[in-house]
Amino acid sequence: MLNELPSQLYINGEWCDASDGARFDVLNPFDESVIAQVSSATVADAQAALATAESAQKAWAQRTPRDRATVLMKVFEEFQRRVEDFTRLITLENGKAYGDAIGEANYAAEFFRWYAEEAVRPEGHYGHAPASGARTLVHERPAGIALLITPWNYPAAMGTRKIAPALAAGCAVILKPASETPLTSLLLMEVLKIAGVPDGLVNVIPTRQTGPVVDALLDDPRIRVVSFTGSTEVGRQLLTGCARNILNPAMELGGNAPFIVCEDSDLDAAADGLMMAKMRNLGEACTAANRIYLHDSIAAEFTEKYVAKMAALTVGNGLEERIDVGPLVNRATRDKVHELVQDAVAQGAKCLLGGTMPDGPGFCYPPTVLTDVPAQAKCCHDEIFGPVAAIQTFTDEAEVIDRANTTEYGLVAYLYCGELGRGLKLSEQLEFGMVGLNRGLVSDPAAPFGGVKQSGIGREGGREGIREFVETQYISTVI
16 A cells, blocks of 8 residues: 555645655654655645636636535545555555544545535525515525635545535635655545546645745635634734635634533543543644543542543554554643643642653653643643643632633633533523533534634534535526
């Protein structure tokens, strides 16, 4: 498989080297070996991708919704046929365990099926203006070429969650994947080609010259949508760039998710939910539980159950199916996680499990549980992005809601509560775009994913996801 991995730019349906011949290394996070050397796009390459996207956009936008849906369904079917290839490649370049990788691969494929079904349901209406008597025809039209910028933590799903609705809406796209994990995006192009996606409609330009390449695209009036998933800091910079040409921004940014366990919760279910919310994707997710609040009356019992579950996890090479926890994506991520643990312990937190830096090459970090974490610890304010559970306690319902909301972020919160009515009431008080009520997983292609406050603008997935790539047009006429 390794000898067959595409490692060039994908422009106009063809593989090509960067215009200056530059390449960069992609590393295996488990042993730091070089997997491949990938072409690094230049500004000239980005402009070439834009030119071909402009041509492809016009033809694709004219095709019927059913035509577009048929192509998207073929992508889904071909992706499913190659799920194992995607699973192993995701693990190889990202490091996540096999179980997480196959979950991501299936999740990624599902966006093509979902938006194949949504493509044939465009919204619009015909009306009769009561004052003027004019007829009003309102419909949605493709917004235009979209620039998609994706992170390294979900190298397949973050791309498909953007590409599928863009194509369903009738848009061409230019994808700039993270330089840590570009290979999965490039492999996806083989699937799109086989499924009949027209040449030039989807272009992939991995690069280590991110700033100049992205700025050049933001300054070109042919780009009409910018969809980004990543940190809030970078999102702010992109929003500034979007303002120059009044581009439609779709921003899925950082998180600081609270996980609240009330005194009447099913503790076994809550412990399982926290394992999902904390350890899915090794904690390298904006949706990962970051601040864990346990009611004081159940804290000791719950912590005992949870520590036992964390201690049972195996750490190692994610390509081995028996492994639960693979390496983090790179050295900087691993070092930040360890620094957050050290800071919490220095401020009085107790480390019940893990917390030590492993020897040897690679970027593994052990499952770690901290208790008595003080509110001022850095891990309560920064995304941990690793397998570290930071536990605090509470006694008052109003107090914990206030503590949960005291953050600039508002992506997702988790709440375990025995009585459903009470749970719904508390959920509505949480200032987050998504709430997992008695559930440790909120991501679903059929649901609108996104946050409030500093966690982003717009939604991905669900019926709402396609709206990021369309514009409303109103036609007025008199009969």
